[in-house]
Amino acid sequence: MPNIALLPGDGIGPEVATAAIEVLNAVATDLTYDEHKVGGAGIDEYGVAMTDDTMAACKASDAVLLGAVGGPKWDTNETGAVRAEDALFGLRAGLGLYANLRPIRPLPALYDASPLKRELIENVDMLIVRELTGGLYYGERGTKDGRAYDTLVYTVEEIERIVRAGFRAAKSRVTSVDKANVLDTSRLWRDVATRIHAEEFPTIELEHELVDAAAMKLISAPRHFEVIVTENMFGDILSDEASMLTGSLGMLPTASLGGDGPSMFEPVHGSAPDITGQGIANPIGMILSGALLLRHGLGREAEAAAVESAVDKALDKGIRSRDLGGTATTAEVTKAVLEEL
Amino acid sequence: MPNIALLPGDGIGPEVATAAIEVLNAVATDLTYDEHKVGGAGIDEYGVAMTDDTMAACKASDAVLLGAVGGPKWDTNETGAVRAEDALFGLRAGLGLYANLRPIRPLPALYDASPLKRELIENVDMLIVRELTGGLYYGERGTKDGRAYDTLVYTVEEIERIVRAGFRAAKSRVTSVDKANVLDTSRLWRDVATRIHAEEFPTIELEHELVDAAAMKLISAPRHFEVIVTENMFGDILSDEASMLTGSLGMLPTASLGGDGPSMFEPVHGSAPDITGQGIANPIGMILSGALLLRHGLGREAEAAAVESAVDKALDKGIRSRDLGGTATTAEVTKAVLEEL
Ligand SMILES: CC(C)[C@H](C(=O)O)[C@@H](O)C(=O)O
Ligand SMILES: CC(C)[C@H](C(=O)O)[C@@H](O)C(=O)O
Numbered sequence: 001m002p003n004i005a006l007l008p009g010d011g012i013g014p015e016v017a018t019a020a021i022e023v024l025n026a027v028a029t030d031l032t033y034d035e036h037k038v039g040g041a042g043i044d045e046y047g048v049a050m051t052d053d054t055m056a057a058c059k060a061s062d063a064v065l066l067g068a069v070g071g072p073k074w075d076t077n078e079t080g081a082v083r084a085e086d087a088l089f090g091l092r093a094g095l096g097l098y099a100n101l102r103p104i105r106p107l108p109a110l111y112d113a114s115p116l117k118r119e120l121i122e123n124v125d126m127l128i129v130r131e132l133t134g135g136l137y138y139g140e141r142g143t144k145d146g147r148a149y150d151t152l153v154y155t156v157e158e159i160e161r162i163v164r165a166g167f168r169a170a171k172s173r174v175t176s177v178d179k180a181n182v183l184d185t186s187r188l189w190r191d192v193a194t195r196i197h198a199e200e201f202p203t204i205e206l207e208h209e210l211v212d213a214a215a216m217k218l219i220s221a222p223r224h225f226e227v228i229v230t231e232n233m234f235g236d237i238l239s240d241e242a243s244m245l246t247g248s249l250g251m252l253p254t255a256s257l258g259g260d261g262p263s264m265f266e267p268v269h270g271s272a273p274d275i276t277g278q279g280i281a282n283p284i285g286m287i288l289s290g291a292l293l294l295r296h297g298l299g300r301e302a303e304a305a306a307v308e309s310a311v312d313k314a315l316d317k318g319i320r321s322r323d324l325g326g327t328a329t330t331a332e333v334t335k336a337v338l339e340e341l
Numbered sequence: 342m343p344n345i346a347l348l349p350g351d352g353i354g355p356e357v358a359t360a361a362i363e364v365l366n367a368v369a370t371d372l373t374y375d376e377h378k379v380g381g382a383g384i385d386e387y388g389v390a391m392t393d394d395t396m397a398a399c400k401a402s403d404a405v406l407l408g409a410v411g412g413p414k415w416d417t418n419e420t421g422a423v424r425a426e427d428a429l430f431g432l433r434a435g436l437g438l439y440a441n442l443r444p445i446r447p448l449p450a451l452y453d454a455s456p457l458k459r460e461l462i463e464n465v466d467m468l469i470v471r472e473l474t475g476g477l478y479y480g481e482r483g484t485k486d487g488r489a490y491d492t493l494v495y496t497v498e499e500i501e502r503i504v505r506a507g508f509r510a511a512k513s514r515v516t517s518v519d520k521a522n523v524l525d526t527s528r529l530w531r532d533v534a535t536r537i538h539a540e541e542f543p544t545i546e547l548e549h550e551l552v553d554a555a556a557m558k559l560i561s562a563p564r565h566f567e568v569i570v571t572e573n574m575f576g577d578i579l580s581d582e583a584s585m586l587t588g589s590l591g592m593l594p595t596a597s598l599g600g601d602g603p604s605m606f607e608p609v610h611g612s613a614p615d616i617t618g619q620g621i622a623n624p625i626g627m628i629l630s631g632a633l634l635l636r637h638g639l640g641r642e643a644e645a646a647a648v649e650s651a652v653d654k655a656l657d658k659g660i661r662s663r664d665l666g667g668t669a670t671t672a673e674v675t676k677a678v679l680e681e682l
Pocket of ligand 1: 085
């Protein structure tokens with residue numbers, strides 16, 4: 001009986017978590033869930049975003065399912081140092097989740113919701129593989145005497161393992177994104193990617209793209225990309241940019257993999273304080289995160305595909321939450337998905 | 342008699358420079374031009390991307406007009422360490438050009454060329470103010486024992502002056518972009534922006550936006566932005582992303598300001614080795630850089646506006662180079678602009 005560490009978190013997190021569990025229960029009756037308060041909810045209950053006990057429970061689980069953390073209540077000061085988000089950094093580092101996978105696949109039923117012209121997004125099907133436990137996020141930093149600094153650090157081993165994750169996910173082409181005309185870390189990144197490609201994945205095409213050029217091409221020629229692999233901060237920016245191709249952040253799931261223990265699954269959207277408590281959040285990003293949990297966390301491909309296809313069908317039949325220009329509530333969208341299972 | 346340091350550079354640089362000088366000559370007959378080889382052309386002639394003599398000549402000039410530098414011939418190795426680009430870094434630092442201005446204004450005549458839906462780009466008129474002499478571009482870096490690092494550094498003074506440049510360029514709203522939920526430099530940035538706003542520009546609205554959210558909003562709601570001010574690397578990525586709204590990089594000029602001496606003007610596009618020597622490059626980005634030179638470099642607003650309006654009219658009448666889906670050559674586009682002056 002696989003045990004899931006369920007971390008609903010803040011804002012709409014608990015609302016979409018309820019929806020996802022309903023859908024998971026419909027396809028996998030043997031799963032058990034242990035719920036823990038993290039993020040702002042953790043701060044309110046225990047004074048920290050993530051207790052040691054919760055971290056231990058996550059490590060002992062078979063997979064972690066996270067809603068969303070953060071919100072204005074826990075912004076410690078005007079500088080935006082949102083401590084609720086420490087839960088995220090702790091989980092990523094604590095579980096060793098160095099590979100963040102973000103599939104970007106605009107659904108035909110939602111082409112009209114995309115800011116891009118239809119002919120550009122037709123058949124877009126890309127995967128962004130973001131390095132998640134290195135770079136500026138975890139480097140030494142400080143502020144002193146009117147001067148602040150952050151350090152961007154990568155080792156050969158850190159680059160090797162994330163580049164391999166990119167190649168393993170690709171059928172024919174990997175685009176490695178860096179800023180090798182400026183950064184030493186990017187030059188090392190490019191060297192390592194080139195070597196791993198030659199030694200281990202010679203039949204897959206490898207192309208190098210500068211991050212500024214990639215930011216353009218994501219909009220002007222998104223179909224070009226199959227798998228993008230890049231460092232932590234570039235991946236943060238490019239994956240949010242690419243998410244817009246689908247028309248709504250509310251649709252998108254993400255998987256964080258790579259540790260020896262459990263992996264973590266969560267929607268791309270945040271805690272959305274503006275619509276919290278109204279029952280109108282789009283649960284699809286969270287439901288599809290449940291599908292990724294079934295696939296990558298538990299190795300249950302058939303169940304994962306069943307959930308994904310139920311979501312596609314429900315959208316094809318016209319169900320739309322507010323973020324997609326419709327009026328359906330969280331419960332109505334969930335019901336529509338359940339009906340297609 | 343204002344003297345312009347003309348640095349045509351590499352690839353299509355010399356081709357578009359010729360076009361821009363023709364247009365400048367039509368509105369400002371008193372300008373003189375001293376031409377210097379920089380970038381790959383400098384490496385071929387002198388062994389360095391930028392000689393001390395050229396730097397001295399630039400410093401002694403009234404304004405610097407640059408074409409484009411770089412190209413595959415001068416990539417020193419597979420890691421993409423393009424030495425031709427040292428000319429850029431040298432000029433920016435040497436002339437103290439800390440403020441890079443990038444106007445993004447999709448022209449109605451070119452709405453069809455944009456990847457975004459027309460209703461989203463109508464009336465977009467934003468200015469990106471990118472810090473240009475700090476951050477990861479100029480911090481300490483190195484590679485040793487399988488580990489590379491780059492340092493992102495900002496001082497209070499560096500942030501103050503660029504934030505001021507942003508407010509001065511704004512009528513009603515400045516969006517300051519950072520990653521204050523992760524970086525110490527961004528927390529300092531946010532504090533300084535907040536203070537400069539309160540002390541010096543209280544009548545202009547200041548909003549803070551995280552870089553990942555900004556990368557989304559640039560596509561989903563570009564009309565929201567008036568002036569964006571941000572650090573060097575974020576500015577590099579976001580300004581290239583935003584440039585796609587206009588449909589072609591070939592259209593866009595940029596001004597680098599802030600030093601005690603001359604400022605620098607150049608098109609946003611690169612040296613475009615693939616179309617070099619064919620006479621088909623779009624000269625409009627370079628022609629409009631000439632307009633910015635007239636405005637910001639020499640204080641000649643009327644002449645600058647005349648050039649800009651001639652470009653608008655030529656496009657309205659239908660002239661299109663290849664990047665815009667047309668067939669007009671560089672010379673034909675230039676002639677079309679000259680006819681409207
Ligand atoms: C909340 C924030 C710290 C986080 C990040 O930058 O990693 C978020 O943007 C994400 O992409 O998961
Ligand atoms: C060529 C490159 C180093 C440069 C930069 O990153 O500054 C370019 O992208 C730019 O925006 O001017």
